[in-house]
Amino acid sequence: MGGGSMPEEGGRGKRKKSLDAVINVIPAIDLLSCCITFLLYTAVWTQIARLQVQQLGAGAPEPETTEQQKALMVTLSMGERGFGLSTSSGTSIEIPALGRGGDGAIQFDLRALDEKLKLLKNDHPDQAAITVSAEDTVSYGDLVQVIDSCLAAGLVAVSVTGV
Amino acid sequence: MPIVQPGKRPAPRFLRSKVFGGKMMKGRRGVNADLNVVPMVDMMTMLVIFLLQQFSATGEIIFMQKDIKLPEARHGQMIEVAPVVAINATEIAVTGQKVAEISDLESDAGYLNIPALEERLRDEKKRWEFIHQRDPSQKWDGLVNIQADRKVPFRIVKRVMYSCGVAGYFTINFAALDSGAGLAAAVPGASPESG
Numbered sequence: 586m587g588g589g590s591m592p593e594e595g596g597r598g599k600r601k602k603s604l605d606a607v608i609n610v611i612p613a614i615d616l617l618s619c620c621i622t623f624l625l626y627t628a629v630w631t632q633i634a635r636l637q638v639q640q641l642g643a644g645a646p647e648p649e650t651t652e653q654q655k656a657l658m659v660t661l662s663m664g665e666r667g668f669g670l671s672t673s674s675g676t677s678i679e680i681p682a683l684g685r686g687g688d689g690a691i692q693f694d695l696r697a698l699d700e701k702l703k704l705l706k707n708d709h710p711d712q713a714a715i716t717v718s719a720e721d722t723v724s725y726g727d728l729v730q731v732i733d734s735c736l737a738a739g740l741v742a743v744s745v746t747g748v
Numbered sequence: 749m750p751i752v753q754p755g756k757r758p759a760p761r762f763l764r765s766k767v768f769g770g771k772m773m774k775g776r777r778g779v780n781a782d783l784n785v786v787p788m789v790d791m792m793t794m795l796v797i798f799l800l801q802q803f804s805a806t807g808e809i810i811f812m813q814k815d816i817k818l819p820e821a822r823h824g825q826m827i828e829v830a831p832v833v834a835i836n837a838t839e840i841a842v843t844g845q846k847v848a849e850i851s852d853l854e855s856d857a858g859y860l861n862i863p864a865l866e867e868r869l870r871d872e873k874k875r876w877e878f879i880h881q882r883d884p885s886q887k888w889d890g891l892v893n894i895q896a897d898r899k900v901p902f903r904i905v906k907r908v909m910y911s912c913g914v915a916g917y918f919t920i921n922f923a924a925l926d927s928g929a930g931l932a933a934a935v936p937g938a939s940p941e942s943g
Contacts, residue, residue, distance in 0.1 A: 640909045725900045
């Protein structure tokens with residue numbers, strides 16, 4: 586414990602006064618116990634993220650876009666065959682699906698998509714908008730992963746629409 | 749009270765006093781033991797720090813449900829307070845109240861909207877407008893959280909999105925489990941509105 590010693594003094598008969606002090610930690614323990622109870626009660630254990638998208642159609646307001654974004658429209662379609670990445674400048678890239686999994690779900694080639702999106706972003710650094718067009722059979726999990734890939738590539742203005 | 753022998757019973761302070769040189773102890777050893785509470789205080793302090801790091805002022809916006817397995821995402825942002833549309837394999841619920849069944853939606857696949865969902869969301873919007881009617885600084889942002897099971901097909905999600913749009917909710921947040929290095933706060937330039 587943090588104590589201190591008195592400096593040596595000349596007098597013989599003088600008693601040294603102890604500098605050790607006892608701190609009452611009971612109130613501190615009470616306070617900490619209350620804090621722990623409150624924080625345990627209000628703790629949020631699951632970290633849930635959100636992927637923000639705009640929807641096209643249905644009377645939705647047009648997302649604000651710059652002139653350059655208007656000049657280049659990037660569309661990513663996803664369906665039974667895989668991905669189709671196309672731009673208004675004429676670029677069209679097909680990324681075929683890897684097949685079907687054991688549960689019958691489509692296995693998308695997300696790694697190839699990541700690379701293509703990064704290349705696209707390198708070619709058009711100011712481009713931030715992308716439209717994801719999904720078929721009805723695409724699952725929510727696959728859609729979320731594709732949106733996540735778009736965000737990873739820097740295409741943060743994601744719009745979602747059906748085919 | 750224990751039964752004690754009659755005789756001198758000095759106060760504990762005198763009993764331990766160095767002035768008497770332990771004469772009062774009469775050979776007895778003290779039964780009081782000092783408990784070292786310092787490690788306990790250390791542990792509690794660390795617990796409080798850890799729990800404070802986990803603390804979220806907004807609380808739990810989306811509750812995990814047994815029948816909804818969320819997909820994982822690495823680049824999501826922190827979830828915001830908004831109505832939650834939960835979609836599992838059998839039903840659609842808005843903030844815990846069931847509004848539609850998936851089997852009914854599959855049978856009338858020709859329609860795109862879900863009237864009960866629209867009505868519920870309109871009620872939520874009216875409530876928001878009533879609460880903020882005297883607060884002109886608050887602008888309607890049309891934010892809605894969609895919490896769907898990872899296997900729910902897009903044809904259902906599409907109809908939910910359409911109904912949200914018809915009810916005035918155009919900005920949609922897809923909920924996902926964060927698997928990245930922490931959630932990014934909403935920063936300007938990272939949101940779809942800012943382009």
